[in-house]
Amino acid sequence: MIEMKDVYKTYPNGVKAIDGLTVKVNKGEFVYVVGPSGAGKSTFIKMMYREEKASSGYIMVNGQNVGELKNREVPVFRRNIGVVFQDFKLLPKLTAFENVAFALEVIEAEKDVIKQRVKEVLELVGIQGREDALPAELSGGEQQRLSIARAIINNPKVLIADEPTGNLDPETSWGIMDVLEKINKNGTTIVMATHNRDIVNTMKKRVIAVEDGKIIRDEVRGEYGYEG
């Protein structure tokens, strides 16, 4: 599903963010990526959806060699990858419905299909009935649910989340984790970078710890493992 081999990433300013990384994530897994600030977590996961290009090494995602993708092939490649961010990145002038429908309009799905599918995903994430709300009219937790709905509208094989609970209080964060669990149970592979110790320690899933651009720990039922 996701495979990286001997991957390096140096940013144009000379920062070595990823320094020889090899890993495999199988279909249906739920993986936490942990590590100190600046360790390279975001860079690691951004390379999975070609937001950042590796400087060298081999990256395979959903059967596609990411390094060989031409720029014009990236949008189609990304249809099979949903992405969720800490700050939601919703379009502020569009309603909840429109934010989610957008990805289906791009692929010219029929109106009825769009309506039905948006209804399904809003229900799945638990914000049915809020179709007409603007993002600013939703709570932080609701906005994150909406951004998850947008990420899964195309039924992606992989969902990548970069600190999805980073802006949310603990109780709201648990609600988001329930939604991600449900999506994972439906067969979607999830990779989630997080600083949330409680969530990682409670959920007992695979934990990959990154430090100085390298994987220093990879455990099947791991713990967060950092103080503070």
Ligand SMILES: Nc1ncnc2c1ncn2[C@@H]1O[C@H](COP(=O)(O)OP(=O)(O)OP(=O)(O)O)[C@@H](O)[C@H]1O
């Ligand atoms: N676009 C960029 N240009 C230059 N350097 C960058 C860029 N993005 C990240 N870096 C640097 O690469 C290193 C790894 O950053 P990255 O964001 O991947 O870490 P992180 O583990 O996700 O950190 P955090 O937990 O704070 O989000 C850091 O030294 C960072 O300053």
